[in-house]
Amino acid sequence: MSSVFISYSSQDYETAARIRTSLTNRGVRVTIDRHDLTGNIDEFIQNAIRDNAYTLTIISERSLASAWVGQESMTTIYGEIF
Secondary structure, three states, X not given: OOEEEEEOOHHHXXXXXXHHHHHHHOOOEEEOHHHHOOOOHHHXXXXXXXXXXXXXXXXXXXXHOOHHHHHHHHHHXXXXXX
């Protein structure tokens, strides 16, 4: 089964939720903070990126201004390189 971590700005949650539903309906396991976050957010991000086959980043004006989305993108890229 494929697995995806969805990275998004909280202001884009409705879009992220629609994508989550669509992927879940197709048998993809989805990790998203609003449903799966427990404990420390930094650990959650690290684990979500490491434990999923893919990271899907929703790009919008809001996400481009989000420090969290930037951190998640850089963590994903760094993990792919090393």
